[in-house]
Amino acid sequence: MPELPEVEVVRRGLQHWVAGRTVAHAEVLHPRAIRRHLPGAEEFAARLKGRTIGSAERRGKYLWLPLDSPDAVLAHLGMSGQLLVTEPGSAPERHLRIRLSFTDGGPELRFVDQRTFGHVLVAPMTARLPRWVPEPIAHIAADPFEPVFDDEQFAIDLRRRRTEIKRALLDQSLISGVGNIYADEALWRARLHGTRSTATLTRPKIAELLAAAREVMTEALDEGGTSFDSLYVNVNGESGYFERSLAVYGRRDQPCRRCGAPIVRESFMNRSSYSCPRCQPRPRAPRKG
DNA sequence: CCTTTCACCTGTATGC
DNA sequence: TGCATACAGGTGAAAG
CATH class of the missing domain: 3.20.190.10 (MutM-like, N-terminal)
Structure with a gap:
């Protein structure tokens, strides 16, 4: 994907x-x-x-x-x-x-x-x-690697949304380039559950999440580059990176790389979300204020 | 206006 | 074996 x-x-x-x-x-x-x-x-x-x-x-x-x-x-x-x-x-x-x-x-x-x-x-x-x-x-937002991407404006726009953080990460009119896999990975790195309300996130936490998203996508790009076949322009979703480096995506019941707790899979918009139940506790009052 | 849901596709895996 | 069902999931139109 x-x-x-x-x-x-x-x-x-x-x-x-x-x-x-x-x-x-x-x-x-x-x-x-x-x-x-x-x-x-x-x-x-x-x-x-x-x-x-x-x-x-x-x-x-x-x-x-x-x-x-x-x-x-x-x-x-x-x-x-x-x-x-x-x-x-x-x-x-x-x-x-x-x-x-x-x-x-x-x-x-x-x-x-x-x-x-x-x-x-x-x-x-x-x-x-x-x-x-x-x-x-023209309606798609900049991605976080473009110089024009404005971290401060992103935080403002994010907190203005009345939705959950994972939905916001996947909204290409807010930030582009993030899909289901890297959303889950970034949330794990920032120790956030995907159902956290955007309005409850502090500026530092948003900055941490943004940094995590950039970090995981940079690492993925580095590994994708190594397996790139020069004769083909090839997307190979099953190669290298996906097997070795993912922390949560597709790792149901396998131990969290940070704390050892079994990774859980939850249904989300007719697809899957993966997270660590200990590192990323589900918020008590989702979608509140 | 803003947020959420659904249709669009087909190959692979799983269950009965 | 054969059939049905679940799953993978990004996008934009439609619905709420």
């Missing part, structure tokens, strides 16, 4: 393999992959043909490739999306959705997505100074 660190690994691969190259042809093999590109597959291909990719950019979990036009190629990997750099004409992957070929005859860029929660579109850029971002994601 790609979150910020995994998407950043992909961005770096795209920067290396496709920046500066000119699109020869775009082929859409599954309409769902471009469902947010409202003009449809033919227009999608026409907007890309002959355009040169400038660089690879990212905000939170979104990736984009600015073109030598007012547009960018915008992508979200969803649950299972992959952007792969492959030899031209190699056998199609089982869930191949979109294929871009280039005028230099070099490696293709392929969007492969089993569960089809991911998508790709071509959209104009718009100003969200100091950055320019694709118009469809």
Whole structure:
């Protein structure tokens, strides 16, 4: 499940393999992959043909490739999306959705997505100074690694929300890039239960949580970098980091790395939350004031 | 306006 | 063996 660190690994691969190259042809093999590109597959291909990719950019979990036009190629990997750099004409992957070929005859860029929660579109850029971002994601907040991210403003906005801390961490309009896995890991590092009301958090605790989120995602990125295969732009959710370094996610009944208490799994929004019942006690009066 | 819930997907694991 | 069900979960539309 790609979150910020995994998407950043992909961005770096795209920067290396496709920046500066000119699109020869775009082929859409599954309409769902471009469902947010409202003009449809033919227009999608026409907007890309002959355009040169400038660089690879990212905000939170979104990736984009600015073109030598007012547009960018915008992508979200969803649950299972992959952007792969492959030899031209190699056998199609089982869930191949979109294929871009280039005028230099070099490696293709392929969007492969089993569960089809991911998508790709071509959209104009718009100003969200100091950055320019694709118009469809103008509502997404900065991620905590962007220089423009304002820690003080985040604390103010967070305390203003009338919700629980984990819900707030997953709200991409408040802070982007954090998903279910790193939310749980950051909360464990900060010794906070996900159902704590945002309004009860002190400034120092918010700062500690933010630092924990940055720390765990930095460590994940470092490990993702080591397992990165240079021939592919590859998200591999099962490799290295996930096996070795997670403290709570997916570790039900296994001992807490701090105190030894068995990690518990709780249901949360039709999915899972993992936490240590001793390090992260559930608040007595959830959602109060 | 703000917060919460739900639909969208398919491969894998588990239960009867 | 076969069938049903649970689970993985990010996003935006819809509902509350």
